[in-house]
Amino acid sequence: MDLKEIQNLIKFVSNTGVAEVKLETGDIKITIRTTLEGNTPDVTYVQQAPMQQAMQAAPMAAPVAPVAAEVVDENSKYVIIKSPMIGTFYRKPAPDKAVFVEVGSTIGKGDVLCVVEAMKLFNEIEAEITGKIVKILVDDMSPVEFDQPLFLVDPS
Template sequence: MDLKEIQNLIKFVSNSGVAEVKLETGDIKITIRTTLEGNSPDITYVQQAPMQQTMQQAAPVAPAAQAPVAPAVDENAKYITIKSPMIGTFYRKPAPDKPSFVEVGTSIGKGDVLCVVEAMKLFNEIEAEISGKIVKILVDDMSPVEFDQPLFLVDPS
């Protein structure tokens, strides 16, 4: 898990109103606690290293994750983001032997099918809610996606 993923997780947790989130992946364990009164979040990072690693090798990870981040100028702000309405597997094609629903540069209309998200053996077609042109496809074919994860950038002009 890299620094950007940790920062995105912190932002998500602080905006969601959840009091505490625990995440364990491999030998990394992260706990994020926020206060419900609207005060600044109390964030705790814990990394469990394998027995062969010394504490000096594992310690630099936690302070680096708490470093302040300068706000970045988002060049994609003029585009509309189409997000996943559910957790599942993202597919750009209706079948392996068929062409993709959309490519970068494709003009789309409201109601056009953009992709399919498979959840629990159900294939859900994701339709465009706006008209425009696909500027960027943000997810690789056959990748897992989370709820509200950005899938496409669309230029509405």
């Protein structure tokens, strides 16, 4: 939905005298409320999924503090490495480079595992533990949430 469509929707709601209109399409939510005196619209616009940006257009940020690792459950020997921020997950430092880690890769404390792009800054996510990558839980170039599991690691 572009700006022109939103403006037309606001004008339409203002002219009809409707008190409130809610519209949800895909990852966009719009709420338009009009006041009784003068029908001045109050617009709330929310876009839930972050837009993916071109990796080469943005600078690399300083490495983020190591990510907290968490044991999956009491009976499991695996540890989950989670995202420290909201952003877009990238397995490579650049489109033409090799991935940081693969399933089966041995990692050490401080090794870069991936990059999470947030607000056009690429943040290197470093390992806090030593071990072996058992599973990569997120697809390349996918949006990730704060505290979302990224990797499953065998620390033994």
